[in-house]
Amino acid sequence: MTMKKNLIIFIFCSVCVHSFAQHITIKNIESRLITNQGVEFIGELKDVSNNEYSYPNWSNRGILFLDSKAYHLSNINFNITTNSFESRVNRKQLFSFKSANLDSVSLNNHLYKKIRDSFYEVLLSKGNGSLLKKYDIEFQPGIYNRLDGTVGKSHPFVVFKYLIKFDDKFTLLEFDKKSILSLVEENFQLTLEGFIEIEDLSYKRENDIVKILEFVFKNSDKMI
Numbered sequence: 001m002t003m004k005k006n007l008i009i010f011i012f013c014s015v016c017v018h019s020f021a022q023h024i025t026i027k028n029i030e031s032r033l034i035t036n037q038g039v040e041f042i043g044e045l046k047d048v049s050n051n052e053y054s055y056p057n058w059s060n061r062g063i064l065f066l067d068s069k070a071y072h073l074s075n076i077n078f079n080i081t082t083n084s085f086e087s088r089v090n091r092k093q094l095f096s097f098k099s100a101n102l103d104s105v106s107l108n109n110h111l112y113k114k115i116r117d118s119f120y121e122v123l124l125s126k127g128n129g130s131l132l133k134k135y136d137i138e139f140q141p142g143i144y145n146r147l148d149g150t151v152g153k154s155h156p157f158v159v160f161k162y163l164i165k166f167d168d169k170f171t172l173l174e175f176d177k178k179s180i181l182s183l184v185e186e187n188f189q190l191t192l193e194g195f196i197e198i199e200d201l202s203y204k205r206e207n208d209i210v211k212i213l214e215f216v217f218k219n220s221d222k223m224i
Contacts, residue, residue, distance in 0.1 A: 042066070043097040045089065051081035052137055052158055054107070058088040063106040064097065078107055080135045080158055083118050120163065124210050129217040130165040131173075131210060164213070177203045180212060188220050 062076035075087045086094045104113040112119045120132035139154040162173040181189050195215050201208040
């Protein structure tokens with residue numbers, strides 16, 4: 001009798017657990033964020049929009065870092081328009097992770113770190129210095145129609161802004177010689193110019209800027 005009773009209880013519990021799991025699972029989101037209160041998703045469902053994203057599809061490897069824990073996903077993208085991370089649920093719905101709860105996110109091995117309530121891609125981090133990349137949206141005005149005086153629909157396009165973080169100071173970085181050399185003291189500028197010339201680096205290419213700043217962070221104790 002006892003064995004039969006235990007079996008019934010086991011089956012009942014299994015059904016309850018299965019039902020609960022089905023209730024909290026959102027299709028195509030593989031990981032659950034685990035908190036002390038149980039298993040839950042940190043965020044909300046939203047309708048699919050025409051926002052701009054960092055990748056053209058949703059088959060991206062992601063890791064959410066939350067409270068010193070890591071949660072792996074393979075259906076995630078970065079919404080540039082809203083500066084948030086989302087997973088595709090179906091053709092009509094997305095799941096948007098609440099930015100306030102995330103410390104940082106790795107997306108296809110690119111690290112995005114939250115700084116002052118916005119996410120920046122960390123292109124370089126060495127000692128007290130970091131090179132940060134901010135994704136943003138600007139709009140190209142529509143074409144003016146001289147026949148009827150109307151203006152066509154504006155078109156969004158993605159732009160990037162780069163910041164140098166050194167200690168607790170942030171400096172906007174332009175991709176030109178003047179802006180880059182102005183980061184360091186005058187007595188180090190000739191050394192930096194020599195390194196750039198020997199390595200055949202460009203002041204315009206992102207990958208080369210990373211190498212230039214890696215040299216700066218390694219060899220210069222002070223930045224202006």
